[in-house]
Amino acid sequence: MLPRAAVRWLTRQRARSGLLRTSLRWAAPRSFAGGVAAGLGLWAWAANAEGPGEEDKAHYISTGDDSPYLIFSGNGNKSLSSEVAMLLGCQLGRAKIGQFQDGEINIRFHDSARGKHIYIIQPTCYPPNDNLMELLLMVSTLRRASAETITAVIPYYGYSRQLSPISKEGDRCSLAAADVAVMLKTVGVDQVVSVDLHRGQIEGFFENEIQVENLDVTRCQLPYLKRLGLKEPVVVPIGSVKKGKYLRDHISKMGVGDTDLGFIFYTSIGGFENINDDTHPDEEDITKIKGHKIEFVGDVSDRDVLVLTDLVDTGSRVCSAANHLQSLGARRIFALSTHGLLTGNAVQSINDSALDEMVMFNTIPVTTDSPKIRTLSIAPLVAETISRVHKNKSIKELY
Numbered sequence: 001m002l003p004r005a006a007v008r009w010l011t012r013q014r015a016r017s018g019l020l021r022t023s024l025r026w027a028a029p030r031s032f033a034g035g036v037a038a039g040l041g042l043w044a045w046a047a048n049a050e051g052p053g054e055e056d057k058a059h060y061i062s063t064g065d066d067s068p069y070l071i072f073s074g075n076g077n078k079s080l081s082s083e084v085a086m087l088l089g090c091q092l093g094r095a096k097i098g099q100f101q102d103g104e105i106n107i108r109f110h111d112s113a114r115g116k117h118i119y120i121i122q123p124t125c126y127p128p129n130d131n132l133m134e135l136l137l138m139v140s141t142l143r144r145a146s147a148e149t150i151t152a153v154i155p156y157y158g159y160s161r162q163l164s165p166i167s168k169e170g171d172r173c174s175l176a177a178a179d180v181a182v183m184l185k186t187v188g189v190d191q192v193v194s195v196d197l198h199r200g201q202i203e204g205f206f207e208n209e210i211q212v213e214n215l216d217v218t219r220c221q222l223p224y225l226k227r228l229g230l231k232e233p234v235v236v237p238i239g240s241v242k243k244g245k246y247l248r249d250h251i252s253k254m255g256v257g258d259t260d261l262g263f264i265f266y267t268s269i270g271g272f273e274n275i276n277d278d279t280h281p282d283e284e285d286i287t288k289i290k291g292h293k294i295e296f297v298g299d300v301s302d303r304d305v306l307v308l309t310d311l312v313d314t315g316s317r318v319c320s321a322a323n324h325l326q327s328l329g330a331r332r333i334f335a336l337s338t339h340g341l342l343t344g345n346a347v348q349s350i351n352d353s354a355l356d357e358m359v360m361f362n363t364i365p366v367t368t369d370s371p372k373i374r375t376l377s378i379a380p381l382v383a384e385t386i387s388r389v390h391k392n393k394s395i396k397e398l399y
Contacts, residue, residue, distance in 0.1 A: 017065050056201040074122035076131040077365050081121040087383035107137045113145040119386055124158030125364040136187050143188035149189040155363035156339045160198035181205035195363050216339050216399050218247050230304045236262040238309040262298030264321050294324045301329040311339035315346035319353035326354035339363050
């Protein structure tokens, strides 16, 4: 049987929120097993009892006033935030991040931030505008709450594909990657931690007083790649050739045999076009990709291929590259991506392609159950980075 105090507390809470509609006969089980079940049910309900309509938005437990730092999470990737907090041996700070009926975002923090080092984990993935606004309001609210320092941990940096004010056709374009940096600086961010930025030049958009840590995921991929039993692998980068060479060098140290680097290009009616020079590997419509002729430099005959890219949006270019590599005699084809946006028919395109597996990290919540998509956790790298930042230790050792 539940303690009377617990029953009284439950009665008051449910009455306040307007949820008390029936008697509490369920709270008085007739067996020990029933008491345990009821106790677990009470705990689960109490963890979410922050008010009507907020059951899924306020289930965090305070780390205590004596903690020198606090970790808060937006709604962008709560599962990743919880995993990071667990690895650090703490609880997420209590916060309500909700919306009014018109969609206006409302922020409330229940833990004191005065004099503390604050870490906010929030990717600006879909929906990018809501997640970005949440991040900005969280930072500004905590700055007004007298936080000592505020570090924005942005596993996926949205708006990173808008990097040039002038398009290839000469049209004026938004420089959103820089504008986001300006907004973060304006609201009071002291440091930014991100994972595999789309382009390294984004770090230059921040002022000198804001430290930017761009985490590399290569070493996080190696344990899984070692289990695949690769045969003379060929790394084919879509995007950064430098990252492709870096991965190739690390795989070579694993002792899996000869490891080479291959290059894939597209030839259009207008002439030669290098895929690595594109603003983003998946920004084009798949019908346009099919209108290009694919060229490959290298040898993949009876060898395993690793197609490397920083993010997969529609999946059109990764899938078309995989299909072409299969026609050249590739043994197995794996795609390695850091961020899986997977918009539109991306999952179906991956399932129908020659890819044996698409490997990505959980910087963005992945909800698909496709047998071809495998998700690795980035939480250990993020947790270790937060720990090193807080202790003023070097982060280069992680690479």
